[in-house]
Amino acid sequence: MAPPPIYTGPFGPAQAERLLWRAGFGPRPGEERKLAARGLDGAVTFLLSNGTDNLVGKPPKVNGMRLYPLDKFGHDHLWWLDRMVRTSRPLVERMTLVWHDWFATSNETVGSQRLMIRQNNLFRRNGMTSFPYLAQLVTENPAMLLYLNGLESEKGAPNENYARELMELFTLGHGSGYTERDVREQARALTGFTATWKNNYGYVKFRFDRNRHDDAMKVVFGKAGPFGWKQAVQLAIEHPSHQTFLTRKLWGYFIPEPADDETQAGLEEVYIGSGRSIKPVLAAILKHPRLYEGPRMTKPPAVYLAGLLRRLGDRISTEDWVWLSIQAGQLLFYPPNVSGWNDDRWLDTSTFQARWNMAGRVLKKHTLSPDHTRRGTVPADPGKLVDSAISFWGAPVTPATRDSLLAYARKVMGAAVADDGREKSFPPMTLNALRHLVAVSPEMQTA
Secondary structure, X not given: OOOOOOOOOOOOHHHHHHHHHHOOOOOOOOHHHHHHOOHHHHHHHHHHOOOOOOOOOOOOEEOOEEOOOOOOOOHHHHHHHHHHHHOOOHHHHHHHHHHHHHOOOOHHHHOOHHHHHHHHHHHHHHOOOEHHHHHHHHHOOHHHHHHOOHHHOEOOEOOOHXXXXXXXXXXXXXXXXXXXXXXXXXXHHOOOEEEEEEOOOEEEEEEEOHHHOOOOOEEEOOEEEOOOHHHHHHHXXXXXXXXXXXXXXXXXXXXXXXXXXXXXXXXXXXXXXXXXXXXHHHHHHHOOHHHHHOOOOEOOHHHHHHHHHHHHOOOOOOOHHHHHHHHHOOOOOOOOOOOOOOHHHOOOOOOHHHHHHHHHHHHHHHOOOHHHOOOOOOOOOHHHHHHHHHHHHOOOOOHHHHHHHHHHHHHHHHOXXXXXXXXXXXXXXXXXXXXXXXXXXHHHHEO
């Protein structure tokens, strides 16, 4: 069977920038040129390395105070957003976001920021190991046990929630051949988890209690045995539908169109041939021609915001990112349901205004005052103002977008009246507006 095709076109700053947005949170200034110098193979190898993440810069402060991610509402979101902004291992951090969406768990139900961050670190440490290992870790993870009622599932009264989602959302997909009996039998295999509760401290110890586990014979996917929870996970991953489900779903996080049949077969071969490892499949996806030649992809709100801050070398310094992220539809640690976020909602009439406000809040500290004209730092020519705004973000725009920006700049600058002094304030005011418009342009909203 042929391996998945590899992109053979030019790999310059434009291709490296797209790779950094798809496999991370966009480039810092000059980062796309440095990555392009490595070539495609070297760039992907570099991103796949999962050594120590030396976070760039100092830890954030909000209102002069450090973050309290374990107990203050919204500070868990800011803590993770800060990691996205300062990470030196963007693909590791991006895969943490992928698995958070894949194995969607919400603190709305869990009720413990400490346990949610513990799960988050699980994804960060193991997000590019083997999928069977990751799935087993998630199955016994305290946040997941709370979220999908694992603690309420015992011999004689199995809870089916995790068993159903294990197959439907995590390993096989809806309509892949499992039956309601398989769900019931898997639920029996997954019985036995419990936790110790301590007043005022919440759950302090999660464990597997054999006395709560149903150790009788079960039949799952036509196979009989006294299966336990580890076998329940293994049976789902060994199901013939699993490799198709996993490779298709993973592909969809990086490329917004289905893989062709040849690519799909090649990805499945890579996955099975590697012992169901995640990293080789990722490498094949990140080197695929459709990532560089295919359609653009809408940036999730967290990726968009982190990318704006990375591009300007800024850091987390305000709690505004919490309520703006809620309005944009993506508060980290709070996916809407067990199926994760709906990507179709990233850009619609109810969420676009939040992105507009995000861009404005990012630009607040970079706003130019009217006296910049007197110092000769802002040109009055509309074309030069547009070029300056585009250069500020370091992101190329299409000719159509530039024409729209230029039309706006000409109209605004044409309104300046020399005899009332406004000609001095209009250039910096216009440049401020143009920077904002570039930030919310189609080229900045997608990659």
